[in-house]
Amino acid sequence: MNNKEWSTPKAVAISKDTKDWEKGRYGPVPPKSPSCYGFSVIAKVKPGREQVVRDYGKTIEAAIKGDPNVLAPLKLHYLKWVLFDVGSGLHFMYQGIFDTDFDKYVEDAIDLFNKTGISTVFENFEDWPEDWRTNVPAVSKFFHEHQHNSFLEYGEYPFVSADEIKKALKLKASFEDMLDQMQ
Amino acid sequence: MKLELDDIQHYLLTRPNARIAQYDFLTFRNPESGRNWISALLHTVGNVESVLKSEDTDMRWVTIAFTYNGLKALGVTEECLSTFPDPFKQGMSARAKMLGDTGENHPDNWQDNITSPDLHAVIILFARDRIERDRCVKEHRKYLVKNPGVEILSTLLLEAIPPFDYVHEHFGYRDRLTTPVIEGMNVTPSPGSHPPSKPGEFILGYPDETGEIQPLPKPEILTKNGSYLAYRKMQEHVGRFRDYLKSNGNTIEEQELVAAKLMGRWRKSGAPLVLCPDKDESEVGWDDNKNNNFDYAEMDPHGYACPVGAHIRRMNVRDKSVSGIMNRRLIIRRGGTYGPHLPDDAPEDGADRGIAVFAGCADLSRQFEFLISVWSNDTEFMELNERDPFCGTQDGTLDFAIPKRPIKRKLKGIPAFTNVRGGAYFFLPGIKALKYLSDLR
């Protein structure tokens, strides 16, 4: 990140037209925005599966507790899982903010989804490929097809990565420690 | 699941003691001549079992592989062709932008007619020495005379460069230290190396590291026991490289250190920087029990020994938090050097020299393309704002950080030590598959 870009909040309006987007290994890649990379995947929940899906919240909580760094390769900031019904049946929204484009690490992501049980929750959604264990292009296609691009993204501290934030906090902690030692 | 070693071409799984290899890139002017050519050569194509058994007496070391257009030209049906994966169908040059092959590395600058849609096949002739190579080439020419519809588009001669007592490339780095080991081949990985890979990582029709057998492209007789080969021809600007070392190091020792930092290993012995951070130690480099016995996450997390952007640290991250599936990002590297050796004390002579890498894998995108597009060419990799100093696209605008206390050192403006001069995707079929192709009507 160059000099002090992070200190000026920034918003970017994103055009609907994706034809100028870079092509990744599996399809077009949204450009990096002030709120880094990310996706908003929306899928329809199969009838009667609401509780099963909700229960996965606990499963994943436990998986991360067991191995807090398990998702490290994805370079994540935040994940948000939402269930909603605005009259067209129950839908699931999966929003993630990453420091790297999802396409780049899609195979890592699928592997981690398998390990942490995230993939199995997807079996409760319509259109999720049955052969997801082996078919990376199909999984990638699902994400591309169910991804809804933002038309506005905002960053209070634009383009700052999770690693940089963690580094800054570590530095702050060691600095405080140093001041303590000097008392 | 037992490997069908008598049906797998030897190229990726054996390493016969060949010093020289000729690669002929071919086109089939009509399907019949292509099929007849395969049929006539079939008895010379080495399989893993035969080559392992009798390397000295039996030198049937021929290898044949095809592009997507080649399979089409031989008459594989559209229905079958459509089941092959996209990267193979599209070919490497069509995917150049995504791979990061831009500027001087753009396919417009590739040589040898390699981007031609007429590129259909490659035949690889291994030999012990020049005399044997000449004999093989002459023999092959006879087959071509008999099948005039098969024509040579271009030829690549790979030959070891002096000094011959160790394998190295034109910049002087010792090579062939690391390679994946495959389960079922009865080879024990050296300490620190990856555990043996499931065969399906490299050969189609076997379980891979997920434990599953990936569905085979059709027909199965054509694809079972096959692999994909990603070919990359990279010119090496040896004079430029040596000048860069000189302008960034006052003494020979400093220059060697800069060279080692860029690679992650010392040039002469290949000793890894993680184990030998300050000076080359040939006892480590030459000891296979030591030269891969290291990691980065525990032993060198900040890169004080081996910079995070060094070639071998980008190509094999050896750190779970960077990739939890390193076992699915491996390639089997084949190939060698082309062009004349530039003696240590000679000025740049402008000759064309470099390396040709043939990367074997089961999934071009997950393995080869990932290594090039992300770990080699993505400036965001590990937030370095760098590209790989050897296989990344460079034009003097990016730096290379050498972590150092109290503050890191920057090698400024890494020039293009290399340029991509060719590339293509091939399918390397099994032996029965070759027979199937030769029998197509």
Ligand code: HEM
């Ligand atoms: C002119 C360009 C290149 C040069 C000079 C070069 C040189 C080297 C050398 C000297 C090594 C260390 C020896 C070893 O570990 O066996 C190495 C390792 C490696 N290279 Fe390259 N290479 C080049 C291009 C490439 C390309 C195009 C690829 C990918 C397709 C690649 C992939 C690798 C991998 C995977 C390793 C092993 C790293 C490890 O496991 O630690 N290299 N290379």
